[in-house]
Amino acid sequence: ITLEQPYRTAFHFQPPQNWMNDPNGLMYYNGVYHLFYQHNPFGPLFAVQMYWGHSVSHDLINWTPLEHAFAPTQPFDINGCISGSTTILPGNKPVILYTGIDSQNRQVQNVAVPKDPSDPYLREWVRYTGNPVINVPEGIQPDEFRDPTTAWLADDGKWRVTIGGQKDKAGIAILFRSEDFVNWTRHEEPLYEVTGSGMWECLDFFPVHVDGTNGVDTSVTNPAVKHVLKMGVYDYARDYYLIGDYNPVKEKYVSQDELTLDSLRYDYGKYYASKSFYDPVRRRRILMAWVNESDSDADAIAKGWSGLQSFPRSVWLDQNQKQLVQWPIEEIEMLHENEVSLRNENLEDGSLHEILGITPLQVDVQISFKLTNLEEAEILDPSRLDPQLICSEMDASKKGIFGPFGLLAFASHDLTEQTAIFFRVFQHNGRYIVLMCSDQSRSSTRKGLDKTTYGAFVDIDPQRDEISLRALIDHSIVESFGGGGKTCIIARVYPTLATRDEAHLFAFNNGTKSVLITELSAWSVKKARINIDETIGCAD
Ligand code: DQQ
Numbered sequence: 208i209t210l211e212q213p214y215r216t217a218f219h220f221q222p223p224q225n226w227m228n229d230p231n232g233l234m235y236y237n238g239v240y241h242l243f244y245q246h247n248p249f250g251p252l253f254a255v256q257m258y259w260g261h262s263v264s265h266d267l268i269n270w271t272p273l274e275h276a277f278a279p280t281q282p283f284d285i286n287g288c289i290s291g292s293t294t295i296l297p298g299n300k301p302v303i304l305y306t307g308i309d310s311q312n313r314q315v316q317n318v319a320v321p322k323d324p325s326d327p328y329l330r331e332w333v334r335y336t337g338n339p340v341i342n343v344p345e346g347i348q349p350d351e352f353r354d355p356t357t358a359w360l361a362d363d364g365k366w367r368v369t370i371g372g373q374k375d376k377a378g379i380a381i382l383f384r385s386e387d388f389v390n391w392t393r394h395e396e397p398l399y400e401v402t403g404s405g406m407w408e409c410l411d412f413f414p415v416h417v418d419g420t421n422g423v424d425t426s427v428t429n430p431a432v433k434h435v436l437k438m439g440v441y442d443y444a445r446d447y448y449l450i451g452d453y454n455p456v457k458e459k460y461v462s463q464d465e466l467t468l469d470s471l472r473y474d475y476g477k478y479y480a481s482k483s484f485y486d487p488v489r490r491r492r493i494l495m496a497w498v499n500e501s502d503s504d505a506d507a508i509a510k511g512w513s514g515l516q517s518f519p520r521s522v523w524l525d526q527n528q529k530q531l532v533q534w535p536i537e538e539i540e541m542l543h544e545n546e547v548s549l550r551n552e553n554l555e556d557g558s559l560h561e562i563l564g565i566t567p568l569q570v571d572v573q574i575s576f577k578l579t580n581l582e583e584a585e586i587l588d589p590s591r592l593d594p595q596l597i598c599s600e601m602d603a604s605k606k607g608i609f610g611p612f613g614l615l616a617f618a619s620h621d622l623t624e625q626t627a628i629f630f631r632v633f634q635h636n637g638r639y640i641v642l643m644c645s646d647q648s649r650s651s652t653r654k655g656l657d658k659t660t661y662g663a664f665v666d667i668d669p670q671r672d673e674i675s676l677r678a679l680i681d682h683s684i685v686e687s688f689g690g691g692g693k694t695c696i697i698a699r700v701y702p703t704l705a706t707r708d709e710a711h712l713f714a715f716n717n718g719t720k721s722v723l724i725t726e727l728s729a730w731s732v733k734k735a736r737i738n739i740d741e742t743i744g745c746a747d
Pocket of ligand 1 (some may be wrong): 228229245257289290306353354408409437473476480
């Protein structure tokens with residue numbers, strides 16, 4: 208039997224079947240990239256008793272599925288092998304530190320090492336018999352202590368690791384130290400804490416160069432780096448991050464800005480439980496995250512699967528040192544074909560330009576716009592500054608002056624179905640401000656889907672800079688990068704009309720002022736070999 212699977216992806220990672228959530232233990236080891244992930248092998252819905260799925264790759268594009276790395280079988284993880292990270296110890300020795308839910312439902316931290324370090328794929332992992340290596344600290348609830356980061360080594364020769372938790376409604380990054388990776392001592396003070404922010408999970412803590420796009424290995428601390436602390440804020444299911452300075456002697460992290468609901472996020476759409484790792488081959492830091500479904504449990508059961516990983520992104524500090532920049536890893540070019548391009552085309556009010564010659568459901572598209580006479584731009588209503596709210600109220604159908612302009616993805620020929628990724632430019636406090644939206648309100652004729660529209664500002668100056676958008680479109684996901692990766696938005700969509708040969712991709716302008724497309728390039732993206740399992744194929 209061939210199953211109809213219109214929403215399975217061509218180049219976004221997903222397991223052969225069933226439920227997947229967080230990426231775990233990302234690493235590069237002896238020529239191979241490893242991705243572990245939270246997996247429920249028994250069905251397409253979340254289950255507490257998680258397994259660690261495991262796939263390997265030579266290029267971060269094609270992935271080979273292996274046996275599970277961990278199943279919940281030991282007293283220290285019998286109720287679930289939940290999230291964790293890898294650290295490469297001196298002598299090129301990988302070790303996993305992960306959270307187990309023990310027989311008394313406590314979240315404890317366990318270590319595991321490869322059974323045979325010379326196995327190129329590190330198929331089997333041995334859990335240390337002395338686990339757990341870290342028990343729930345005093346004053347922390349037993350179910351609020353999880354997801355150890357990759358550890359870092361300080362000049363005193365001791366490893367540090369931070370683990371998320373909460374204390375009296377404050378989110379905390381609890382800090383531990385160890386000389387041998389087995390005996391860990393808690394540092395009295397957390398690395399960082401924020402009153403009232405609730406439980407933090409899936410922390411990530413890493414250095415970024417103050418200058419340039421190269422990544423930095425996790426243990427590096429020197430004046431040429433800043434440190435990023437990322438927290439998964441459980442109450443909002445959002446990954447927020449801070450930029451600041453880490454002092455390993457004082458054992459304190461000092462952030463440039465405070466954490467609020469308006470703080471920086473890697474992605475303003477569906478994107479959670481992210482994790483980064485340093486890739487020594489191309490000297491970059493790579494970021495991946497869990498992208499949840501927007502359809503229902505019943506739909507997941509019908510599909511037989513749930514959850515994607517975001518396409519791997521390189522991440523670095525913006526020149527202004529105030530935010531990060533993310534960009535799809537260059538390996539995507541291996542999958543490019545049928546390049547089409549266009550230069551200097553004016554888009555008048557109400558115009559649509561169809562991008563032909565590509566496969567609209569598997570495409571990588573980049574477009575840049577130039578605007579002139581900006582002084583005619585609308586004034587932003589100072590009482591409505593929430594970008595997501597502006598995007599939902601002023602959706603792609605609402606005409607403005609500069610904008611909405613951008614792309615219509617997953618579009619049916621009559622535009623009944625369309626996912627609009629677009630910009631608007633406003634005047635605000637004597638300057639120009641660029642808003643980026645991903646409007647899912649017309650993405651499908653189906654009911655019962657989460658069609659929330661997302662939005663965020665893009666920190667560019669439209670007087671000086673062109674406004675660029677890149678979108679990775681893949682059957683039921685669109686990852687959008689505004690301003691060269693300064694603002695990112697992932698959305699999940701489930702079109703019913705815009706499928707197979709019926710889908711279209713357009714550039715559009717629905718603002719009264721015309722905008723100039725300075726450059727457009729688009730490529731069809733070939734199907735990657737991801738966890739190919741012949742029991743569940745696409746109909747084609
Ligand atoms: N998912 C894991 C936890 C983590 C949560 C359980 C975040 O370790 O805190 O599957 O999505």
